[in-house]
Amino acid sequence: MKFKHPVYVTIYTPAVLAAPRDFFQRIRYRCEHYPELIPEKCGFWEPLKIEFSPDIIETLIPDDRGGAADSLWCKRNKKTRFWGGFSPSYHGRTHSLESIQPELEQVDQDKLINYVKKVSVEFNADLAIIDMNRVQEVHPNFGWIDFTPSTHVLKHWLSDMYWGVVFGEAYVNLFGLEILMSTPAYRVEKLSEKAVYIQLSAAVQDVYEQTEVVDQAREKVKVHLGYDAFYSVEKDYEPRSDRRKLIGLSEDNIIWSQKQTDYTDTFRVPHFNLISDAYMQAEAPPENMYLYLNQLKKLQTTSWELELSQWWLSRPFDTSAPGYGETYSHGDVEEIAYFYRPEGYDAPIEKELFIGGWDRIDLDTQSRADYAESTLITLLDHYPAVTTVWECLKQSVQHNDDYSVIYLDQVEQQEHNLFRIATKVIIFEKFLIKVTFMDYWSDSIEESLAISEPIFNSFKTKELSPQ
Helix, strand or coil, rough: CCCCCECCCCCCCCCCCCCHHHHHHHHHHHHCCCHHCCCCCCCCCCCEECCCCHHHHHHHCCCCCCCCCEEEEEEEEECCCCCEEEEECCCCCCCCCEEEECCCCCHHHHHHHHHHHHHHCCCCCCEEEEECCCCCCCCCCCEECCCCCHHHHHHEECCCCCHHHHHHHHHHHHCHHHHHHHHCCCCCEEEEEEEEEEECCCCHHHHHCCCHHHHHHHHHHHHCCCCHEEEECCCCCCCCCCEECCCCCCCCCCEECCCCCCCCCCCCCCCCCCCCEECCCCCCCCCCCHHHEEEEEEEEECCCCEEEEEEEEEEECCCCCCCEECCECCEEEEEEEEEECCCCCCCCCCCCEEEEEECCCCCCCCCCCHHHHHHHHHHCCCCCCCCCEEEEEEEEEEEECEEEEEEEEEEECCCCCCEEEEEEEEECCCCEEEEEEEEEEEEHHHHHHHHHHHHHEEEECCCHHCC
């Protein structure tokens, strides 16, 4: 459906909603409490062909889910025109969602807000969002963009302060009821002991009609609640599974990385206690965050692999980069960059890791062994200038039947800390892969090695992997 000015509403509830009885209850609640948003058509996929009425609610279960509910999409063309849906949890790892996208010019804003507040209290929502796009005109290529976050994102950060928000139990526990109630905003309303509604201005269209005013209001709320709970470009990382294409390689150039764990502590985030039913088991937050973040994620291609702990966070891909969105790539890059989780939100990033790959351009003039020896010299020559001197901890070249391995590790003793750069390179017949560990601030070499050695030990060709 095409909208002139869609309003985006998402309600995040902890019950997984896979049980038909619970699913039907949510749809009935809509029909009883907001008849202006009773759907005309619904279905489990496009095009929506089922004629909706409250009488058929208990038939709205797909045939291929073993009796469990599945996402039901809805639309209404007459006033109040909208698109939306009801979605059970995804494998017990996300909230169940109720989404509504009404046309601004047709919706009664007070009724919409009151409905969101009612649903949030009735079904103990952890979060509910009302907002619009900041721009007034639809993008010619992409249309309107629904920016409401998924639970996968909410486990890492709160993307923004939205125009209208119900902060439910998880966020009341995170921020505190008194802090939420003292928020400097246009409207602050206590819905229950477990829920607070905050609104930034008088009307939702202020988002694009008075963008600067509303954005200033967003910032005031973030300052009050604490920036460490909200997304930051400086601490941005990629929480999803990731595929990158290394532009320096002509073959074996797709690197696949496993998904970041669902829980990190880089930002201040709530614990979501999702509720199981007979059809779906909800996941439980980790009991020991330290052990959880020590779990390993693997990066690999057909010829080599490397393992990183979950303390390492992938720099996000550039959505403007060539190749972004293609089947096998989230962006063409020269190097993949990671940073090590800082000790605190306000602490600087002290450790980074770079993974790059390049074709050998000397195949006709140099053997692999000779190329490896010259590469070590090149690495030594290209260390950055420092105020004192570099001390070499280790350098080595190892030749095998099908590849060579270079390792170079140097450190500078600065006034208050150590600065260390360590590099391991695997050189194959036609290309090389380089992993560089940058430690800008470490109290001791033992501390730095404890972080880097597991990475370099795991960086190996597939032939060296245990069978």
